[in-house]
Amino acid sequence: MAADTGATPAKAPQAQTFPIVVAARPLPAGQAIPADALRIEQLPINPTGAFRETAPLAGRVPVIDLGEGSPxxxxxxxxxxxxxxxxxxxxxxxxxxxxMGVGNKVQPGDFVDVFLMLKSDGKDIDRSQARLLLSRKRVLAFGNASVDGLPSKAEKSGNQQAQQRAEATRTAVLAVPVDDVNRLTLAESSGRLVLALRNPADMSEPNPKLFAELPTALQPAPAKPGDPRRPPLEGLDRAQAGVTTADFVTGGKPGAVRPPIAVAQRAPSAGSGSGNRGGLQVEVIRGDRSETIRY
Structure with a gap:
């Protein structure tokens, strides 16, 4: 019997695969990823930044639309x-x-009080004011350093002091309730802000019930007959309603700020016996003071 001389065919090498998290259904940009919208597949690729477990991805938000099966x-x-x-x-x-930044001692993660200084001109210096604007607000970033863990440019350079001298701190980023953003932006444009560093264990804050709420720039639409009573505006609704500079400065006191009013009057003629030249005189009223200008 002839011997079997046929060679046994070699097995083809099995392609290497990797467990990669992919989308189990389309994931729209800007929406949190549900835990059941993910699955793990064995793929022949292992791209940079891929995930091997689904747990860390639940609740994350994609910046682009991802189709089903996309890693x-x-x-x-x-x-x-x-x-x-x-x-x-x-x-x-x-x-x-x-x-403003407590001698540049403020660091990301600190809590600060924000004070406002409003300085009037030389004639109204008695109306200058300083007050607490926002209490116990978290600092997200100060200069080049931030709480997201990214190293500042100074840390990358290896010479922190030299870098700080070369690039002075120009901004502080604060976490602010959305309905307080209007007051903060008005304050910065109208006066000077000062940060006061506080101990993070100090939880004290002013009682908002002791002060009247500022009127809003936009008035809510009138309620229709029979509609239930509307709750006070808050959050995004109050932010959209806004606040005026006059109400912000005066606390919303009626008549506290009177815009300049020019009242034009005809000056007496030369023949009236007053001795004044004919012309126009304008009385300018600023608050409780008035001034007459003759033309």
């Missing part, structure tokens, strides 16, 4: 400072310098 990558998801802003808050940048 999820770190670069496709929202990251950075936006993730450190709580619901109902907004990250707002204000101008900063060494004095």
């Amino acid at each position: 999820l990558l770190e670069g496709q998801l929202v990251s950075g400072l936006a993730l450190r802003v709580a619901e109902g808050e907004r990250a707002v940048a204000v101008k900063a310098d060494e004095v």
Whole structure:
């Protein structure tokens, strides 16, 4: 019997695969990813930034639309400072310098009180005011450093002091409730802000019930007959209603600020015996003072 001389065919090498998290259904940009919208598949590729487990991805937000079966990558998801802003808050940048920032001792993660200084002109210096504007607000970023963990340019350079001298701090980013953003922006444009550093264990805050609420710039639409009583505006609704500079400065006191009023009067003629030239005289009223200008 002839011997079997046929060679046994070699097995084809099995392609290497990797467990990769993919979308189990389309994931729209800007919406949190549900836990049941993910699955793990064995793929022949292992892209940079891919995930091997679904748990860390639940609740993350994609920045682009992802189709079913698309691998999820770190670069496709929202990251950075936006993730450190709580619901109902907004990250707002204000101008900063060494004095405003407690001698540049403020650091990301600190809590500060925001004070406002409103200085009138030389004639109205008695009406200058300073007051607490916002209490116990979290600092998200100060200069180049931020709470999102990204190193500042100074840290990258290896010479922090030299870098700080070369690039002075110009902004501080605060986490502010959305209905307080209007007051903060008006305050920065109308006066000077000062940050007061506080111990994070100090939870004390002023009682808002002791002060009257500022009137809004936009008035709510009148309620229709029979409609239930509307609750006070708050959150985004109050933010959209806004506040005027006059109400912000005076606390909404009726008649506290009177805009300049020019009252034109015809000056007596030369023949009237007054001795004044004919012409126009204008009385300018500013608050409780008036001044007559003759033309």
